[in-house]
Amino acid sequence: MGTEPKTLNELFNSAVDRYRESEFLRFKAAGEWRSLTFGEVARRVRELALGLKALGIERGDRVAIWSENRPEWNLADLAVLAIGAVDVPIYATQTHSQVEYILADSAARAIFVSAAFSEDALEIKSRLPGLEFVISLEEIGEPVVGVEELVDRGRSLYGEQPGLYESMWRAATSEDLATILYTSGSTGEPKGVMLTHKNLTANVVNTARWLRMEGRRELALTYLPFTHIFERAVWYLYAYTGATIAYAESIDTVAKNLIEIHPTAMTSVPRMFEKIYARIIERGLAAGFPRRQIFLWALDVGRRWAERKDRGERIGLTLSLQHVIADALVFKKWREAVGGNIRIFISGGAPLAPEIAYLFLAAGLPILQGYGLTETSPSVSCNTDTRNRIGTVGPIIDGVSVRIEDDGEILVKGDNVMKGYYNRPAENEEAFTTDGWFRTGDIGHIDADSFLVITDRKKDLIKTSGGKYIAPQRLESLIKSSRFVSQVVVVGNARKFASALIVPNIELLRGYAQMKGIAYKDPSELIMNPRIIDLINRQVDKYTMELARFEKVKKVALLEHEFTTESGELTPTLKPRRSVIEKKYSNVIDRLYQEETPSVVAV
Known part of the structure; x- marks a missing residue:
């Protein structure tokens, strides 16, 4: 790809030079798919950038x-x-008070908003003298x-200064601050992560090389x-890398848009794969x-x-032939359901249940974690x-160094590591070792073949009253291998043993009840049925049977309603907010640790 870019501005403009007439962005407007080429996007960016300059936005200013x-x-x-300037993204799901905090903390001078947030932005602007401009993405x-x-x-x-735009974007240096990203914050105020042009550009270039994306020209959803x-x-x-990027209309239309777009690649979080698998x-x-x-039969063949x-073992003629038949009868339809052209899925943000990863691989839909x-x-x-090994998050990419501390914490060093937390000097000291390694807060190890394995978040490790440590994410990933489990959160810190809050897959339970002749009036009555309780108990035992005795879940509470982002129980990337969930269900959790409580209860 020629000279490697040093800033995001160079990265974008070098792509425009290579792919100017190629389709870049595809999106729906008035019910029809439309698109913009790289050249058209570049022109629009130039006009917006000069418009900001005309408003008085200067180098180093914050724009949300x-x-x-x-x-x-x-x-x-x-x-x-x-x-x-430095952009400050804000989640569409963040609370009004969090948005105001972010705008005040970052000292934003302007904010781009969609129509849905314009009134709220104007209200906040009235209380923040430093916020001068609210720019609507609609008229x-x-x-x-x-x-x-x-x-x-x-x-x-x-028209007045035709050379101004190029001189501005070329003036950026690799050490310039590019963005302040405020973490969603499960407790306390959001914390701003400062990333430079070097951080982001180096990571993009290294990842492109690592995934061998040159010349691939993906169509991505x-x-x-x-x-x-x-x-x-x-x-x-x-x-x-010159891909065409198609925008899903919403998270609810992803399944429909996959069939419409026929993408070759898509990034996702495990929750989406869990939902596809469950359906x-x-x-x-x-x-x-x-x-x-x-x-x-096809599921059994595919799993084996x-x-x-995955282990690199000889598959054998019989199993190979069985897989060909299973593919023709079953797995081919899975590929068609996601558009028919998927080459890879990339998953991040949380552990993916091995059962799901194996069956997607069997269907010719590898999920790269x-x-x-x-x-x-x-x-x-x-x-x-x-190089894909299920149960790991892969080898360390080029340009990044990893060290494992004695307590298992993963430390990272490289051009990708942040400049620091904005306005948080004390936390910056805690985040780095004296010799400059970033403390990730994650526990893991590197296996014999150089694949990184994540055990859990250091702060999430459960220490039982007996002094044993349990990794809840590992347990949750195993339990979610059951098709009857939709969501699960493991609890038990300072308790005698681990327990689990499980949201069952109600639709699959309905099918099971029909097959077994179990009568019920509503989901609440269904999950309280002794035979359903017994089913979940057997499923938990089945998928955790290889764990040490102290690691196993001893009691389970079945919950009727799913954890959601709207309730604050999930982050915007659909990871559980443990402190919120444990507080909300504190009475349920306390009940699990009463001696007279059975191993599985419905609440």
């Missing part, structure tokens, strides 16, 4: 972005970077600055929030004779085939299509 995913989000991001009139007004200002300035570093960095990666299992089990028996392939943090821009390690 508060919007759901849409092409304009990324255009605003690139425009802010082009003039040397809604005064008192906000409309995006087309900004574009008009940019065009006028370009995107739906994860750009406010999160995972999807934002992947967007830069796609841009750098597939539900439909397969609902089929009549003999399709149901064929489906179950994938396990051997990776690992990273906001503070590492984000990639630290990632499996590849030629």
Whole structure:
């Protein structure tokens, strides 16, 4: 790809030079798919950047972005970077008070908003003298600055000073601050992570090389929030390698958009794969004779085939032929359900249940798990299509160094590691060792073949009253291998043993109840049925049978309602907020540790 870029501005503009006439962004407008080329995006970014300059936004100023995913989000991001300013993304799901805190803490001078947040932004602006401009991504009139007004200002300035835009984006250096990313914050105020152009650009270039993406020109579907570093960095990666990026209409339309777009790649979090898997299992089990028996046979064949392939073992002629038949009868339909052209899925943010990973691999839909943090821009390690081991997060990528402390904590060093936390000097000292390694707060190890294995978050480790340590994420990942389990959170800190809060897959339980002749009126009555309780108990025992006795879950509470982002129980990337969940269900948890409570209860 020629000379490697040193800034995000160089990264974007070098991609424009290579792919100017190629399709870049695809999105739905008025019910129809439309697209922009690299050249058209570059022109729009130039107009927005010069419009910001005409407003008086200067190098180093903070500009926030508060919007759901849409092409304009990324255009605003690139425009802010082009003039040397620093962007401050805000989650669409963050509370009003958190947004105000972020805008005040970062000293933002302007904010891009979608129509859904314009009134809230104006209200906050009235209390923050430093916030001068609210820029609407739609035309809604005064008192906000409309995006087309900004574009008009940019065009006028370009006519007056045609060389200004290029001189501005070229003035950025690798050490310049590019963005302040505020973590969603499960407790306390959000914390701003400062990432430089070098942090993000180095990570993109290293990841592109690691995944051998040069010349691939993926067609990617995107739906994860750009406010999160995972999807934002992947967007830069796609841009750098000339991919076409299609925007899902919403998280609820991903399944439909997969079929419409026929992507070759998609990034996701485990929760989405769990939902896809659950729907597939539900439909397969609902089929009549003999399709149901064929489906179950195919799952068994696929699991055995994938396990051997993953371990690099000889598969054998019989199993190979069985897999070919299973693929023709069952797994081919899985690929068609996700568009028919998927080459790879990339998963991050939380552990993926091995059962799901094996069966997707059997279906020709490999899920490459990776690992990273906001503070590492984000990639630290990632499996590849030629080096993929289920249960790990892959080898360490090029340009990143990892060290494992005596207590198992993973330390990271490299150009990808953040500049620090904004306005948090004490926390910056705690975040780094005296010799400059970043403390990730994650526990793990590197196996004999150089694959990184994550055990858990250091702060999430459960220490029983007997002094034994239990890794809840590992337990949760195993339990979620059961098709009857939708969500699970393991608890038990300072208790005698581990317990679990389980949200069962109600639809699959309905099918099971119908098959077994179990009568019920509603989901609440269903999960209280003794035979359903016995089923969940057997499932937990089955998938945790290889654990040490002290690690096993001794008691389970079945919950009728799912954990959600709206209730504050999940982060925007669908990871459980343990402190929130444990507080909300404290009475249920206390009940689990009463001696008279049975091993599984429904609440």
